[in-house]
Amino acid sequence: MTTTAPTATPVDQADADQEIISSVLAGSKDAFGILIQRYSDPLYRHALGMTGSPDVAEDILQASFIKAYQHLGEVRGRFDAWVFRIVANSCKDWLKNIRRTHVSYEEDDQPSSFSTPEEEMDRNELRTDLEYALARLPESLREAFVMKHVEGRSYEEMAVLLETTVGALKMRVHRAREALQALLEEKYA
Amino acid sequence: MIDELPETPDPEKRPHRKTPPATPAVQAWLDGEQPREELATADEQETAELWARINSEAEQLRKRNTPIHVQSRILSSLPDTPSAGEATGSGMSPSVLVALGVAILAVGALIGFMLVR
Numbered sequence: 001m002t003t004t005a006p007t008a009t010p011v012d013q014a015d016a017d018q019e020i021i022s023s024v025l026a027g028s029k030d031a032f033g034i035l036i037q038r039y040s041d042p043l044y045r046h047a048l049g050m051t052g053s054p055d056v057a058e059d060i061l062q063a064s065f066i067k068a069y070q071h072l073g074e075v076r077g078r079f080d081a082w083v084f085r086i087v088a089n090s091c092k093d094w095l096k097n098i099r100r101t102h103v104s105y106e107e108d109d110q111p112s113s114f115s116t117p118e119e120e121m122d123r124n125e126l127r128t129d130l131e132y133a134l135a136r137l138p139e140s141l142r143e144a145f146v147m148k149h150v151e152g153r154s155y156e157e158m159a160v161l162l163e164t165t166v167g168a169l170k171m172r173v174h175r176a177r178e179a180l181q182a183l184l185e186e187k188y189a
Numbered sequence: 190m191i192d193e194l195p196e197t198p199d200p201e202k203r204p205h206r207k208t209p210p211a212t213p214a215v216q217a218w219l220d221g222e223q224p225r226e227e228l229a230t231a232d233e234q235e236t237a238e239l240w241a242r243i244n245s246e247a248e249q250l251r252k253r254n255t256p257i258h259v260q261s262r263i264l265s266s267l268p269d270t271p272s273a274g275e276a277t278g279s280g281m282s283p284s285v286l287v288a289l290g291v292a293i294l295a296v297g298a299l300i301g302f303m304l305v306r
Binding site: 024025027029030032033036037040041044045048049054058061062065066069070071072073126127130131149150151152155170173174177178180181184185 | 210211216219220236239240242243244246247248249250251253254255256259260262263264266267268269270271
């Protein structure tokens with residue numbers, strides 16, 4: 001006979017997070033490690049999907065958690081949504097900076113920051129092409145596509161995290177799919 | 190009955206063309222709102238086939254986890270104490286507090302000047 005572990009609801013999770021935050025603020029620095037362990041994977045995947053670079057994703061994750069720790073007393077509402085916004089904004093800032101530093105930036109010469117050649121060697125060709133195509137999408141479309149298809153989030157969850165409506169997000173994901181399809185179909189259709 | 194079968198052109202003879210754009214039905218399938226079987230046309234099936242491959246790769250990306258060393262690196266780089274947040278309480282930034290202090294001093298000086306006169 002198998003038993004199913006009870007699944008934590010967002011409310012339960014938020015309460016549990018709040019308890020951890022209280023104990024961190026009371027001086028238990030190590031308790032913050034529980035929050036890192038709990039949320040680092042989805043946040044890392046988001047940063048990786050947005051930047052295409054494992055190194056950059058690690059740096060953004062580290063800087064974001066440090067920022068979250070430094071401002072922990074300012075958390076209002078869900079910690080996961082709050083820290084997600086820190087990571088998401090850091091990704092957008094990084095994308096803006098990298099575009100600013102590439103003066104001759106055009107769609108066709110977007111800096112290839114996905115990974116080192118060594119890392120790419122083992123990758124499936126379509127996956128590499130998908131990452132390349134993702135990097136050519138406008139930020140808002142890339143963000144919506146990554147959250148929906150790479151992170152596997154529901155529209156409702158995305159709406160909470162991005163503080164927008166389900167309808168607006170559906171529109172962005174649909175447009176992202178159309179753009180990605182146009183970029184990939186020449187090779188794979 | 191043969192007339193009702195969907196047209197299946199010979200791939201060898203079919204000229205290369207772009208995949209048909211994702212119709213609302215394909216988008217609904219990708220959003221998990223309807224099963225793939227409900228995609229009626231050959232064009233929709235062709236688009237769905239491309240998206241099945243893209244989704245398969247996206248799911249591989251979903252399996253990536255934070256490298257083990259990163260979590261410990263973050264923990265070891267945390268500063269000693271977090272901000273309590275309630276310290277300022279008023280929610281005003283330091284610059285606003287300074288400006289408020291200067292304004293109070295100015296008003297006090299003005300009142301003092303008027304009283305002396």
